Amino acid sequence: MQLQNAISQSISQALQAVFGITVDAAQVALQPTRKEFAGSFTFVTFPYTKQVGKGPEQIGQALGEYLKEHAEEIRDFNVVKGFLNLEVEEQVWLRLFRNLMQDQSYGQGEPSGRNVMVEYSSPNTNKPLHLGHLRNNFLGYSVAEILKANGHEVMKVNLVNDRGIHICKSMLAYEKMGNGETPESSGIKGDHLVGKYYVLFDKAYKEQVDELAGQGMDKEEAKKKAPLMQEAQEMLLKWEQGDEHVVNLWKKMNGWVYAGFEETYRNIGVDFDKYYYESQTYTLGKARVEEGLQKEVFFKKDNGSVWVDLTEEGLDEKLLLRADGTSVYITQDLGTAELKYNDFPYDQSVYVVADEQNYHFQVLKATLKKLGKAYADGIYHLSYGMVDLPSGKMKSREGTVVDADELVQEMIDTARQQTEELGKIEGFTQEEAAQLYHTLAMGALKYFLLKVDPKKRMLFNPQESIDFRGNTGPFIQYTHARISAILRKAAEMGLAVDVTSFDQVGNLHEAEQEVITQLVNYPAVVKEAGNLYAPSVIANYAYELAKAYNRFYQEISIFNETDEQARNFRIALSAMVARFVRESMKLLGIQVPERM
RNA sequence: GGUCCCGUAGCUCAGCUGGAUAGAGCAACUGCCUUCUAAGCAGUAGGUCUUUGGUUCGAAUCCAAACGGGAUCACCA
Numbered sequence: 219m220q221l222q223n224a225i226s227q228s229i230s231q232a233l234q235a236v237f238g239i240t241v242d243a244a245q246v247a248l249q250p251t252r253k254e255f256a257g258s259f260t261f262v263t264f265p266y267t268k269q270v271g272k273g274p275e276q277i278g279q280a281l282g283e284y285l286k287e288h289a290e291e292i293r294d295f296n297v298v299k300g301f302l303n304l305e306v307e308e309q310v311w312l313r314l315f316r317n318l319m320q321d322q323s324y325g326q327g328e329p330s331g332r333n334v335m336v337e338y339s340s341p342n343t344n345k346p347l348h349l350g351h352l353r354n355n356f357l358g359y360s361v362a363e364i365l366k367a368n369g370h371e372v373m374k375v376n377l378v379n380d381r382g383i384h385i386c387k388s389m390l391a392y393e394k395m396g397n398g399e400t401p402e403s404s405g406i407k408g409d410h411l412v413g414k415y416y417v418l419f420d421k422a423y424k425e426q427v428d429e430l431a432g433q434g435m436d437k438e439e440a441k442k443k444a445p446l447m448q449e450a451q452e453m454l455l456k457w458e459q460g461d462e463h464v465v466n467l468w469k470k471m472n473g474w475v476y477a478g479f480e481e482t483y484r485n486i487g488v489d490f491d492k493y494y495y496e497s498q499t500y501t502l503g504k505a506r507v508e509e510g511l512q513k514e515v516f517f518k519k520d521n522g523s524v525w526v527d528l529t530e531e532g533l534d535e536k537l538l539l540r541a542d543g544t545s546v547y548i549t550q551d552l553g554t555a556e557l558k559y560n561d562f563p564y565d566q567s568v569y570v571v572a573d574e575q576n577y578h579f580q581v582l583k584a585t586l587k588k589l590g591k592a593y594a595d596g597i598y599h600l601s602y603g604m605v606d607l608p609s610g611k612m613k614s615r616e617g618t619v620v621d622a623d624e625l626v627q628e629m630i631d632t633a634r635q636q637t638e639e640l641g642k643i644e645g646f647t648q649e650e651a652a653q654l655y656h657t658l659a660m661g662a663l664k665y666f667l668l669k670v671d672p673k674k675r676m677l678f679n680p681q682e683s684i685d686f687r688g689n690t691g692p693f694i695q696y697t698h699a700r701i702s703a704i705l706r707k708a709a710e711m712g713l714a715v716d717v718t719s720f721d722q723v724g725n726l727h728e729a730e731q732e733v734i735t736q737l738v739n740y741p742a743v744v745k746e747a748g749n750l751y752a753p754s755v756i757a758n759y760a761y762e763l764a765k766a767y768n769r770f771y772q773e774i775s776i777f778n779e780t781d782e783q784a785r786n787f788r789i790a791l792s793a794m795v796a797r798f799v800r801e802s803m804k805l806l807g808i809q810v811p812e813r814m
Numbered sequence: 815g816g817u818c819c820c821g822u823a824g825c826u827c828a829g830c831u832g833g834a835u836a837g838a839g840c841a842a843c844u845g846c847c848u849u850c851u852a853a854g855c856a857g858u859a860g861g862u863c864u865u866u867g868g869u870u871c872g873a874a875u876c877c878a879a880a881c882g883g884g885a886u887c888a889c890c891a
Contacts, residue, residue, distance in 0.1 A: 247831090249833075252834065252835090254834090254835080255834080260833090260834085262833055262834090264833075264871060264872070265833095265871085267871075268871090274871090298834070299834065300833080300834085300871085300872090301833080301834060342891090379891080382890095382891070383890085383891090384891085521889090523889060532817075533817085533887090534816095534817095534887070537888080537889055539889085540889045541889060542889080544889085546888090546889070546890080546891085547890070547891045548891095550891095572885095573818090573819070573884090573885060573886090574885055574886070575885095575886085575891090576817095576818060576819080576885070576886070577817080577818080577885085577886050577887065578886090578891090580817095580818090601819085603819080603820085603884085603885090604884085604885085636853075637853090640852095640853065642851080642853080658853095669827075669828090670826090670827065670828095671827090671828090673819070673820085674819085674820065674827090675819085675820070675883090675884065675885090676826090676827090677825090677826065677827095679825085679826070679840095681840095682825090682826065682839090682840070685839090685840075685853095686853050687839085687840085687853055687854090688838085688839040688840060688853095689826095689827080689828090689838065689839040689840085690839085690853090692853060693839095693853070693854090695853090696851080696853050696854080697854090699851070699853090700850080700851055700854085703850070703851060704850055704851095707850065708850095754827095754828085758828065758829095758838095761828095761838085761839090762838095765838085768854060768855070769855070769856090771850080771854080771855085772846095772852095772854065772855040772856080773855080773856095775849075775850070776850055777849090777850055778849070778850080792850095813851085814851085814853075
């Protein structure tokens with residue numbers, strides 16, 4: 219980064235000295251030189267032909283000569299058409315490498331003084347987590363880590379949707395068919411047990427609807443009139459009135475679900491600094507609605523319902539409170555936005571929520587702005603696309619939903635099977651082996667879901683997701699394990715390499731050069747990922763770094779090298795690759811093994 | 815219908831703040847393990863970057879339109 223700035227500066231000077239034109243260094247854009255040409259950075263001269271009054275090659279040639287002469291970091295150059303390719307002094311690269319080696323916080327941004335809240339996961343308590351939730355959880359966790367690495371103060375929160383008609387459905391089915399079953403008595407994980415009754419409700423409900431429809435009732439009408447639905451509605455009403463029996467049942471079943479979720483969260487390695495529960499926040503929004511009416515930015519219709527007019531913002535009129543005075547979805551979110559801000563005065567509030575709610579978040583932000591809330595500007599909807607299966611869309615009704623717990627277990631089984639096939643567990647205790655399978659399984663799964671641009675809809679192909687070769691998590695983990703072996707060997711040989719142990723090194727191989735380039739680039743990547751809220755940027759980087767190292771590893775021997783300086787340098791280089799592979803994978807929430 | 819998102823190799827995806835001959839992985843084919851872990855490396859083959867116009871010295875990238883796919887527009891959440 220500093221290197222690029224220095225070169226831009228030099229080019230700016232060169233333009234002034236050679237052609238007498240003034241171009242601000244910040245305007246001098248450099249790009250990485252394509253592999254087929256010599257050099258590290260390329261300056262494009264086309265844009266200056268008019269101003270200078272010379273051809274692009276002439277400009278490149280003249281600038282190159284000036285830079286070779288005057289810029290200490292430029293060793294040589296070549297010109298191809300309008301492209302000036304600059305080769306950087308080897309010692310400059312080595313200096314940068316020594317710098318990052320000694321800088322324990324290389325890539326960690328300076329404290330920004332900014333507070334960022336990241337809300338993610340936000341499950342319903344009527345069924346277990348599925349594949350779509352996994353994308354959400356991994357994204358949220360990773361983005362939080364990336365924002366921390368950018369120097370922000372981050373608060374991770376989970377807004378649990380623990381109330382409403384959906385949980386009443388599970389409760390009702392349980393009352394009718396549960397026979398007192400518990401997670402303990404059945405051996406079923408709590409969230410799955412509750413999910414089971416949700417499915418049972420749905421099945422019985424559907425039968426009732428079909429029956430009514432068979433009697434000639436309109437389908438929509440039948441959906442509302444089905445006795446089970448009516449009972450569920452009654453239950454919800456009782457819940458809101460604080461009916462003791464209903465509330466106790468609700469507490470019991472939600473308790474099961476929370477225990478189940480906790481287990482899943484622990485297993486997949488995500489966590490939260492704070493939980494919010496909709497049962498405690500769903501009424502808060504009414505105060506905001508009141509505020510809006512007072513400020514006359516909301517309006518009341520004849521029937522008493524409250525609305526906000528967002529047509530000026532290119533949206534529609536939106537209902538904020540029903541005629542009967544009860545809340546709708548957005549009412550809650552108005553309330554929780556304020557609550558969250560009071561709890562943690564944020565500069566930014568990130569909501570990791572699927573893209574089906576794009577419109578909702580536009581409305582939320584615009585409405586809060588109408589209320590004059592300064593924090594509205596900080597609201598950012600990290601919208602991500604659905605996860606499709608090769609068979610098409612996931613449909614809970616059609617039973618094609620991929621359960622999170624089952625998927626993780628399958629990944630672990632596959633990791634075990636593959637590892638055993640390759641005979642890679644020699645010398646592992648059973649516990650270590652189990653640990654490794656888990657690390658590999660989660661690495662494969664998380665990497666697979668995070669390497670794709672969040673806003674794109676993605677295809678989850680089970681076969682590919684458990685692949686351990688190519689552009690995968692385990693490939694990167696493998697690179698780390700290989701390096702670890704090298705470092706163990708170096709330690710055994712008593713080789714403690716520090717920056718002074720290779721101060722005479724020179725004549726770097728191209729593969730070594732490439733690895734240094736990747737390493738030096740790490741902070742810029744962290745910054746970009748933070749600006750874009752994009753773990754995929756980190757994932758691609760980790761892969762490129764691992765690939766560059768593997769090429770080096772294959773081509774160049776370390777311990778057979780007779781030149782001690784070169785050998786020491788290569789050990790140090792390896793150690794740094796391990797470090798930044800570990801760092802970048804950590805930003806993805808992926809652990810990295812010492813052996814595999 | 816309005817609004818928003820997506821369309822790159824057979825498949826899954828990078829590249830998109832405009833720059834050289836558009837890159838990976840998988841699948842196919844060819845080489846490389848008595849030498850630091852072959853879950854690796856090197857190579858071959860595979861492309862009208864959906865289409866058409868525009869801006870520009872230069873467009874996968876920016877703009878417009880069309881086509882295809884998706885989401886959303888509830889007194890649901």
